[in-house]
Amino acid sequence: MKRIMIFDDDADILDILNYLLGEKGWDVHTRTNCTDIISIIEQCRPDVILMDNWIPDTGGIVATRTLKTHEEFKDIPVIYFSANNDIKKLAEEAGADAWLAKPFELDELEKMLSEF
Numbered sequence: 001m002k003r004i005m006i007f008d009d010d011a012d013i014l015d016i017l018n019y020l021l022g023e024k025g026w027d028v029h030t031r032t033n034c035t036d037i038i039s040i041i042e043q044c045r046p047d048v049i050l051m052d053n054w055i056p057d058t059g060g061i062v063a064t065r066t067l068k069t070h071e072e073f074k075d076i077p078v079i080y081f082s083a084n085n086d087i088k089k090l091a092e093e094a095g096a097d098a099w100l101a102k103p104f105e106l107d108e109l110e111k112m113l114s115e116f
Contacts, residue, residue, distance in 0.1 A: 004113065006031070007032075009033070037063045038073070050079050087100075097116070
């Protein structure tokens with residue numbers, strides 16, 4: 001069973017993804033902020049991270065950069081997701097491994113997650 005960590009400030013999105021991905025066999029963990037992201041990732045040890053751009057405190061770009069420069073966690077794939085029109089540019093700026101524009105189809109997310 002793969003473990004996914006989802007960071008998003010929208011509790012409804014987290015609830016929906018937690019339910020839908022859990023039904024598909026994923027071990028889903030969620031957070032509404034990125035405060036002390038290294039400690040969160042140390043505790044969860046996810047196989048893949050889904051990172052929103054607009055997330056309180058640290059923000060998606062800084063949080064992703066922090067992970068990608070951390071020796072132990074730099075190889076964990078980060079999928080950047082946002083409703084922002086510049087999602088591809090933001091994902092590249094953050095150093096994410098992939099990006100997904102909101103709204104998205106669940107099949108599209110599942111396919112992307114299965115690639116990592």
